[in-house]
Amino acid sequence: MTSDPGFATSIRVAQLLFPVRLRGDGFFLPGRSPLRSVRTVVNGDIAMHDQDFMEIVMVVGGTAVHRTIYGNQPISKGDVFILRPGAWHAYQSVRDLELFECRFSMELLQRELSWTRDDPGIELMFWAAPSSLDRRGLVHLKLNAESQQRVLAMLEELAELTDPGAIGARTQEIGRLLVLVATLGQQVTSSLQKIRKGKPEPHHAVTRGIHLMEEHIRRDWTLPELAKRLDVEKSYLIRLFRAHTGSPPMQFLAKLRAERAAVLLLRTRRDISKIGRQVGWGDPNYFARRFKAHFGTSASHFRTQFLTTEDFRAEK
Numbered sequence: 122m123t124s125d126p127g128f129a130t131s132i133r134v135a136q137l138l139f140p141v142r143l144r145g146d147g148f149f150l151p152g153r154s155p156l157r158s159v160r161t162v163v164n165g166d167i168a169m170h171d172q173d174f175m176e177i178v179m180v181v182g183g184t185a186v187h188r189t190i191y192g193n194q195p196i197s198k199g200d201v202f203i204l205r206p207g208a209w210h211a212y213q214s215v216r217d218l219e220l221f222e223c224r225f226s227m228e229l230l231q232r233e234l235s236w237t238r239d240d241p242g243i244e245l246m247f248w249a250a251p252s253s254l255d256r257r258g259l260v261h262l263k264l265n266a267e268s269q270q271r272v273l274a275m276l277e278e279l280a281e282l283t284d285p286g287a288i289g290a291r292t293q294e295i296g297r298l299l300v301l302v303a304t305l306g307q308q309v310t311s312s313l314q315k316i317r318k319g320k321p322e323p324h325h326a327v328t329r330g331i332h333l334m335e336e337h338i339r340r341d342w343t344l345p346e347l348a349k350r351l352d353v354e355k356s357y358l359i360r361l362f363r364a365h366t367g368s369p370p371m372q373f374l375a376k377l378r379a380e381r382a383a384v385l386l387l388r389t390r391r392d393i394s395k396i397g398r399q400v401g402w403g404d405p406n407y408f409a410r411r412f413k414a415h416f417g418t419s420a421s422h423f424r425t426q427f428l429t430t431e432d433f434r435a436e437k
Contacts, residue, residue, distance in 0.1 A: 141168070141170050142170065142171050142172065142173065142388070143170055143171070143172040143173070143174075144172070144173050145172070145173055145174040145224070145226050148174075148224060149174075149224075149226065150283075150285060153283070153291075154225075154229070154283070154291045154294045154295065155174070155225060155226035155228060155229050156223075156224070156225040156226070156229060156279075156283055156294050156295070156298060157223070157224050157225075157283045158221065158222070158223040158224075158276050158279035158280040158282075158283050159221070159222055159280060160181070160219070160220070160221050160222075160276075160277075160280060161219070161220050161221075161222060162217070162218070162219050163183070163185070163212060163215050163218040163219070163220060164215070164217075165215060166211070166212060166213050166214070166215050167211055167212040167215070168211055169188070169209055169210070169211040169387070170209070170210070170211065171206070171207055171208055171209045171210070171387075171388070172204070172206060172224070173206050173227070174206060174224050174225060174226050174227060175203075175204070175205060175206070175224065175225050175226070175227065175229075175230055176202075176203075176204040176222060176223070176224045177201065177202070177203055177204075177222070177223040177224075177301070177302075177305065178201065178202045178204065178220055178221070178222050178223075179200070179201045179220065179221045179264075179269075179272060179273065179276060180196050180197060180198055180199065180200040180201070180218070180219070180220060181198060181219045181220065181221055181269075181273060182198055182217060182218070182219035183197070183198075183215070183216050183217035183218035183219050184196065184197045184214075184215075184216045184217075184218065185212045185213065185214055185215045185216065185218045186212070186213045186214045187200075187202070187210060187211075187212060188210060188211040188212070188213055189208070189209060189210045189211075189259060190209055190380065190383045190384070190387070190416075191259070191380075193213075194261070198269070199263055199264045199265070199266075199269050200261065200262070200263055200264075201261070201262040201263075201264055201272070201305065201308075202259065202260070202261055202262075203259070203260040203262075203305070204259055205259070206227060207384060207388070208259045209384070209387050210259070221273065221276040221277075221280075223276055223279060223298070223301065225298060229295070229298075233295050234295075234298075234299070234302070243302050243303065243305075243306035243309075260309065262305065262308050262309065262312060264308065268304075268308060271304065272301070272304060272305065275297065275300060275301045275304065276301070278297050279294070279297050279298065279301065282294050282297060324361045324365065326351045326352075326353050326358060326361055327361050327362055327365045327366065329351060330347060330350075330351055330358070330362070330370060331366075331373070331377075333347070333350060333351075334347075334370075334373070334374050334377055335377060338374075338377060338378060338381055338400055338401050339398070339399060339400065339401045340401065341401065342371070342374055342401075343371075344358070344359075344369075344370060344371055347370055358370060374401075375411055375414075375415065376415060378400040378401050378402060378411070379400075379411060379412050379415035379416065380415075381400045382396050382397065382399075382400045382402075382408070382412060382420065383412075383416065383423065385399065385400070386420060386423055386424045387424070393405070393408075393420045393421060393424070394408070396408075396420070397409075397412075397420075408420070
């Protein structure tokens with residue numbers, strides 16, 4: 122990876138052989154807003170990593186395969202990713218890949234940008250992206266030529282304002298960031314409308330049901346219990362979930378559990394059996410079968426292909 126001296130953090134990512142967690146305190150400038158926008162040319166694969174900050178990544182040139190726990194996706198000019206803390210990803214089969222990366226802290230999101238919960242498009246990007254739009258923690262957009270130029274200009278402005286040699290003006294930096302996220306929020310809303318074309322808005326029983334299962338993922342949920350909590354008939358709940366998620370409730374719960382387990386396998390050194398119990402699968406053999414059914418590989422192999430480093434917390 123090559124770039125100017127202000128891109129030191131990005132350079133280190135490219136040279137890593139093992140997955141790590143990137144931390145904002147190693148990227149944001151002391152005494153400045155916890156916000157940076159940098160342009161980077163990638164000349165080699167980038168190892169699996171996540172971060173403790175929000176990240177907007179736009180591909181401005183070249184090609185690669187973007188790898189996440191959900192699978193591999195070819196990327197090229199015009200692809201945009203919005204990544205929340207904990208969203209593991211890597212770049213492989215890189216060919217002259219050029220990225221614009223805008224990173225900002227969760228503190229900024231929860232303080233200056235807290236109002237974005239009230240904006241439908243931005244709320245979907247940063248707070249609660251629905252499964253029908255993309256994977257949780259990772260939102261993907263494909264911009265047309267006109268939108269690419271507009272977003273690129275905004276990222277370049279932010280890069281100038283957040284450059285180490287620039288005189289920091291917090292109001293200007295945050296103002297430009299707001300314009301950027303508002304523009305991308307419109308793109309998210311448009312993408313969601315296309316996906317939902319001809320389909321009704323998710324029924325409140327579906328959205329509430331997903332929230333309940335996510336918040337109490339260890340609970341030994343049954344279809345009768347979930348239907349009772351949501352005050353709907355079992356057969357009706359199954360039809361609602363199939364219509365809005367493509368899966369019946371218990372199958373959707375299995376997906377949530379497998380994906381939560383995958384994150385814990387990568388971010389901690391807990392025993393696999395303990396992770397199974399934490400996501401609601403107390404029987405190790407049953408956990409093994411369900412995890413492999415979802416990801417096509419065993420939990421142990423999934424973990425070893427992304428070797429942990431001392432940066433990971435050895436949680437018990």
